Amino acid sequence: MYSEKVMDHFRNPRNQGKLEDADGVGTAGNPICGDVMRFYIKVRNGKIIKTGWETFGCAAAIATSSALSEMITGKSLEEARKVTREAIAEYLGGLPPIKKHCTSLALEALKKAIKNYEEAGK
Amino acid sequence: MYSEKVMDHFRNPRNQGKLEDADGVGTAGNPICGDVMRFYIKVRNGKIIKTGWETFGCAAAIATSSALSEMITGKSLEEARKVTREAIAEYLGGLPPIKKHCTSLALEALKKAIKNYEEAGK
Amino acid sequence: MIYLDHAATTPVRKEVLEAVTEAFEIFGNPSSLHAAGTKAREAVEESRETLARALRCSPEEVVFTSGGTEANNLALKGLPERGHVLVSSIEHPSVLEPAGSLEKLGFEVERIPVDRFGLVDPERVAEMIRKDTVLVSVMHANNEIGTVQPVREIGKVCRDSGVLLHVDAVQTFGKIEVDPKRMNADLVSVSSHKIYGPKGVGALFVREGVKLKPLLSGGGQERGLRSGTENVQGIVGFAKAAELAVAEMETESRRLERLRDRLISGLSEIPDSFLNGHPKKRLPNNAHFCFRFIEGESAVLMLSEEGIMVSTASACSSRKLEPSHVLRAIGLRREEAHGSVRYTLGLGNTKEQVEKAIEATERVVEKLREISPFKGKW
Amino acid sequence: MIYLDHAATTPVRKEVLEAVTEAFEIFGNPSSLHAAGTKAREAVEESRETLARALRCSPEEVVFTSGGTEANNLALKGLPERGHVLVSSIEHPSVLEPAGSLEKLGFEVERIPVDRFGLVDPERVAEMIRKDTVLVSVMHANNEIGTVQPVREIGKVCRDSGVLLHVDAVQTFGKIEVDPKRMNADLVSVSSHKIYGPKGVGALFVREGVKLKPLLSGGGQERGLRSGTENVQGIVGFAKAAELAVAEMETESRRLERLRDRLISGLSEIPDSFLNGHPKKRLPNNAHFCFRFIEGESAVLMLSEEGIMVSTASACSSRKLEPSHVLRAIGLRREEAHGSVRYTLGLGNTKEQVEKAIEATERVVEKLREISPFKGKW
Ligand SMILES: Cc1ncc(COP(=O)(O)O)c(C=O)c1O
């Protein structure tokens, strides 16, 4: 069902955990639907220097969170915002069709975290 | 499908063949329906002393002809007339339900042969 | 590997494999008249007798099918006359979906509710039966939460009202007594691959005198109720499996109960967890838990990584996103329903395996809770 | 034993038996998420790919069923919209019976006549197609008389009129080319036990984009078109059998043709006998004869006594009293239709066996004619 990359991220999640000193936090999803993702970002000079996340959900949701965190760490906010659903799926070596929604959820959580950071900065 | 007795009569039909010097002959059935039986009887003093038959039909039809010929040889016409469908089936150790009609056919041919004999004697 | 997913399917046992391998030699078509055909016919009819003994019915009441799903479909879609149909709200999809098809054909279908343990109340069934009710379908035991229904009482209600009762006994056959006559059931579905038999074969008990329309028509096999060349080797294997399961039922079920009870008590110690289904009226081999704040699929996969094979809900709905209709029917909150894990024991399982499964579950639940944004509350 | 009833069923070949035995080890439920389930899923999907290669279609176009009968039932009863349906008058009962069910559901069903060889005329099909025709069902080769239809021409007619074509290829798959795309077929039925695979498994090719309703609903397996836990070991065995049959098809069919031609010439020397079906456009393994003045069933049983396994008409109608609808459709007189015997060759048969079968037939026909009241004329 899952690619080896998905299973790898599921087994060994990268950047997993809460960032106590996060600059921005964003949550997406609803436990009622079975998936909730929370992204934490630490930003310096417009760059995401550290990422953290917490996820309630299936293996795909966990792997997607892990993958996205890896994809954006070290990237500018601009670049991070440009990550697409397809890019995450590709990064993971593909996702089963019924699991594609996980990528939207992850991007939504990330965007909320960025927004949260930007609004706090104002 | 068939009992051992049916198969035995099918393999080794008793009294099979035309009786050239028959006193009575009777035919029942129709090739269109897949079964035709012809009975030949030789009668002395009201007794069937010899029987012959020819049958076009399935194994059950052949076995039924053979069994009936055995059952009636040496019997009086009276007794022969009293043979029932059930008696033949029993004699054969049972017949599959869809083959029961063979016993009617055999009895019909026999009765026609007896009638043929009786009418010829008049 | 510790296999704890016997409700999904079971490995074929040695004796059955031997019977199947032997049956592969009997290769004739049971409908052929020649000696090879006769041999195949005999193998099928002997198997029918064996299965009939296991179900305490007559061989003429056994219709072989391709499995539990076909048996359930035949029981429902085979109804010859339109009317009102009652199905419990926790039936297997292979009953619920055909019930949906009946609605499209002009039947009226209502769902019988269950209590928080998943139990159907026979009195409720009596109340719901109408003059035009033609069938009640209640499963013997639920494949997810393991709750065993009071089928005899439900059967009595149906009999008293002259309504047919269909019982999906796929999960109970070989584990607890399945006696259609004592149940007052008219139609009973069973499946081979749940009792260490080959996949792709099952049967429907059709009580003498009950009229059904065939679902698969053609050559007229199974007395016209199920056409198609008989799956000879599958049927032989199924009969063997049924014979063994019923013979060993009492001792094996007692053994499984002990393992199950240890599993339940072990898993109950995990904080924020609870057992689903009835604490007593449950399958001897089923333990079904919700672990709050984690999602079942990831738990299943992580347990699989540890060599422990379990399921979320039923196997066939594993790939869906909706939480189980069974868990919803017993009143679970959706977020809790997502966190369910089913353990179903079987022949090969030992006490040591159960202990390992408990430990592994503790670890996995803890790990997933660390990852989860919910800690101790939603 | 000389088995000449390969159209009824075939023995499972060694390679298939090995594949099946191995597949019994893969016991998980393909719908289970854990490692055991994943293995079973992989086995099913690999088999689907193998079968797709054999049918030159894509794996998504293969729906596994419990056999040819279910495939045919699904193709017909699965039609989503009412309309006019054409079926040839010599279809297998598993097409004709479902066609009858469609009539009860408001479809209009007409039978396409055949000529004295059993051939359907594509132009006749074109004439019979109406604006509201939704499906044409013509079998690739007839299971009794072996006549092979001009399916490509019929397919072209259907394609030109935008009508779906169903082809029952149960008797041709593995013997002559079955290429749904070249046939212009939308639905194609195949069965495992006719090609040295296990009984109880088959498949329906469903062309991409063709909509069908499921016959068995439930867990949603086979992309919703056929629910029920997959018959993993059966599917693996079927795929193996298909792979081998297609790989060996050319050489084996040429070998069978030679045996068949010898059989036909040998049997033709029996007085008052004639070949049924087309002299050239016929299955490589089929010889079907009428022997006048004798009845087929007794010939079959007497040949069985001599160790020769053959059939009257089709296996599944062997227990009926009616003469075959196929022989009636090609214009045989009833009394002649009763005297038919089918010889169908296969892998294990040799030239010596064919000679023995000819000799045995001569003896048996003579013996039965001695018993018969008809000598040389009706
Ligand atoms: C309660 C119940 N009914 C029916 C079925 C379907 O049986 P099968 O897998 O043999 O189609 C299952 C299992 O899948 C089941 O658990």
Ligand SMILES: Cc1ncc(COP(=O)(O)O)c(C=O)c1O
């Ligand atoms: C032409 C044809 N179609 C369909 C079938 C039915 O296939 P199965 O025996 O796999 O149900 C058969 C054989 O029985 C057949 O010969």
